[in-house]
Amino acid sequence: MSAPLTATRAIGLVARREFLTQVRKKSFLISNGLILVAIVVGIVAMAFLGGGDDDRPRVGVVGTSGLSATLGTIGEATGIPLDLSELPDADAGRAQITDGEIDVALVPGDDGSVTALTESDIDSDLSALLDAAVAQQAQATALTERGVDPADIAAATARATVTVEAIDPPDPEQGQRIILSIVAVVVLYMQILMFGMYVAMGVVEEKSSRVVELLLSTLRPLQLLWGKILGIGAVGLLQLTAYGAVSVGAALATDTLTITGTALGVFASTLGWFVLGFAFFAVLYAAAGSMVSRQEDVNSTSGPLMFVILAMFFAAFSSIDDPEATWSTVLSWIPPFSAVLMPLRIAAGVATPLQIVGTVVLMIVTTALLGVVAAKIYQRSVLRIGRTVTWKEALGR
Secondary structure, three states: OOOOOOHHHHHHHHHHHHHHHHHHHHHHHHHHHHHHHHHHHHHHHHHHHHHHOOOOOOHHHHHOOOHHHHHHHHHHHHOOEEEEEEEOOOHHHHHHHOOOOOEEEEEEEEOEEEEEEOOOOHHHHHHHHHHHHHHHHHHHHHHOOOOHHHHHHHHOOOOOOOOOOOOOOOOOOHHHHHHHHHHHHHHHHHHHHHHHHHHHHHHHHHHOHHHHHHHOOOHHHHHHHHHHHHHHHHHHHHHHHHHHHHHHHHHOOOOOOOOOHHHHHHHHHHHHHHHHHHHHHHHHHHHHHOOOHHHHHHHHHHHHHHHHHHHHHHHHHHOOOOOOOOOHHHHHHOOOOOHHHHHHHHHHHOOOOHHHHHHHHHHHHHHHHHHHHHHHHHHOOOOOOOOOOHHHHOOOO
């Protein structure tokens, strides 16, 4: 006669069964494979379409005068770097403009004037840059003709600059932080909602097919409950890890993301908060599923959970532009809102270590308390086949 299962081994067996059942499905493997490919293709396409030096104005200069050096210096100083090339003559410039190889060809005249050849028009910023470069070059030429070294003039005026001291300087990483925040919020919302529903549907499926009666002949209700939550949660964590690793890896490899430390920190925090957020809702979804006997009745008991998740999602999106708002800071301390607001605050760089630790502890304590209540509902409802168990019956003494 075999020895009875210990609680830990029983939960482990149920979790393993749930995990393998999900990951061995062809639909799971194919859909996730396609999503991972789509993520890589999308990020690579974004990198090719949005970056590089292809956006630099292409300017050709006829001759070997100092105009090219002046253009390059002013372009870098004004934040409009140019792609400069040398042209043998004006005809070569016209030919390259027609072929789309350059945007503007500059032809210096004998009197110091410069003719700008272009296909149709010149951008106003580029036009201002060209005017400044031509004027500076003409000034340098005039000074040289009068025996004054332009370098001496430049050295004498080098210190006559304006220094900008911003009280609240802009964050150069803000754009990337906002993108990371949005991605973290959307992914957490989808994963928590989807895998929470998987728990509820799995409980109802076992209950409606009477499989639960067979399982409970060798397992205790709580062992079955926690085994199911751990198994399905492991699938969700595996899927989220794959999505995150591929996304962050591709983004860093293509320089779509340049804030490596922040990106890895947000990735790690998203995984951690998924575990906490999923655990919070999974126990409640399992309880909601145990109260009904048909799949179509799940929404009647799990509907309130959907509203809470939606409220979390909208609250997080509303605070993306101002994660330091008082209402957002306060709400981030309240479970389960912490699960989506804290990764957002970490991405924005406004979460303190104390807040991170404090919200994690609050989330764990709250989940443990809800787990006790959910386990009570599950034990009282999972074997009651037929009509929907009311909350009063499920919670009654």
